[in-house]
Amino acid sequence: MSKNIAMLFIGLGVLAIIAFVAIVVASLGPKGPSQKEIAEASKPVTLTYWRVFDGDASIRQIITVYQRLHPNVKIDYRKLRFEEYEREIVNALAEDRGPDIFSIHNTWVDRYLTKIEPMPPEVAVASFVEKGTIQKKTEAVLDVKKGTNPREVREKFIDVVASDVLRSMEGQERVMGLPYFVDVLALFYNKDSFNNAGIGAPPRNWEEFRTMAGSEYLTQLNDQTGEIVSSAAAIGGSGNIQRAPDILATLMMQNGAQMTDGSMITFDKVPRSLADSSVHPSVNALTFYTDFASPATDLYTWREDFSDSFEVFQQGLTAMMFGYSYHAQTLRDLQPRLRYGIVPVPQLNPSQQAVSANYWIETVSKKTKSKDYAWDFIMFATAAEQAKLFLAETKKPTALRELIEEQKQQDIMYPFASQLLVAKNWFHGKNAEVMEAQFYALIAEALQLRGGSPEEQRQKFRELLAKTRQIIQEGY
Secondary structure: OHHHHHHHHHHHHHHHHHHHHHHHHHHHOOOOOOHHHHHHHOOOEEEEEEEEOOOHHHHHHHHHHHHHHOOOEEEEEEEEOHHHHHHHHHHHHHOOOOOOEEEEEOOOOOOOHHHEOOOOOEEEEEEEEEEOOOOOEEEEEEEEEEOOOHHHHHHHEOHHHHHHHEEEEOOEEEEOOEOOEOEEOEEEEEHHHHHHOOOOOOOOEHHHHHHHHOOOOOOEEOOOOOOEEEEOOOOOOOOOOOOHHHHHHHHHHHHOOOOEEOOEEOOOOOOOOOOOOOOOHHHHHHHHHHHOOOOOOOOOOOOOOOOOHHHHHHOOOEOEEEEOHHHHHHHHHHOOOOOEEEEEOOEOOOOOOOEEEEOEEEEEEOOOOOHHHHHHHHHHHHOHHHHHHHHHHHOOOEOEHHHHHHHHOOOOOHHHHOOHHHEEOOOOOOOHHHHHHHHHHHHHHHHHOOOOOHHHHHHHHHHHHHHHHHHHHHOO
């Protein structure tokens, strides 16, 4: 009997020790958020959000859904005209009246680096839940979420996004913004022009493009003067070709040019990777591009006194032009009866595909007082479920890998979505305007330098590319 009692006391003692240890461990472990932390996170928050261009309806819809989930948050959304946008952003941030969230072009990231609050490792925001069965009441709950990290950017978004939004800061790679979409160049062609010329399909590569652009059936001449009245393709010119720098950069990258090496611009060099050093990728690209606007060549099809390439295409006076998805939307609005098709940009080498990317990134101001909510909204808005709303309204190509196949099933999106995995942006400097101006000047001067022996022309182009690189590098 005494033995049983002794065993009972021993058992009770062990249980007491276990209970004590459990209490101590619990007291040392991670604690839930305090009431003070919850109260702080659930205070009313007003975020100002500035953007440009399209997507108004879907952005407002995304904002409404977010505010429903976070009733303590109010987002004041404002769309500005592109002509005034950057001036307003710079002035507002300098005067401490700037937006919490704003859009920047994918070539502006380094220019705004000191003005951006990078994505934090985690964000703490309040969510509100309904409790009780008879007497229901809403209580605030602190929701601590992981911020999107560089690895997740690479996994979820296409490659060009990672190269544009990830930057090294104090030895750590940080996320500077996230996009709703990524636009890429495509080839637009006039179906009636092709039918009348007896050409059944648009070009699949640059050799076919060259053959078609040089065709006397697509280039129409004035019988008396011999001047071109209808062009085969809007390519080769400078100021009258929309996005000419993007077209030329695409050709350079497809030819194998190494556009940059770290912080150094190198498109005027022959890459070490090329075994045949006589091959100069950028010289080849510049020669090919300007062939179509040089009267001395058999490919001459674009006059320097033509009006803007987009205007010429919508008037039916050129059979082909290069443009982005926003050009397609504008064509649908301005020329609903124009019969045209869109296909991917021709490629030079299947193992070295490239196409220029052009898009906007949503980011957070360093001066915001609500960085957790600002970044939480961007993560929410650019996730697949919400991004689909934006993409459906704007007819823009996705930035998310998981939505590419879905867009490729849509006739209107296929030409763009099918190129997203080879989209590239080479410029990561601080002055994209200087770069664009110098590329336009490069083309214009190259057209003036056409002539002489092939070697003389190549040498002139090498020197011209070196001069262009030097000027862009100074502002890089």
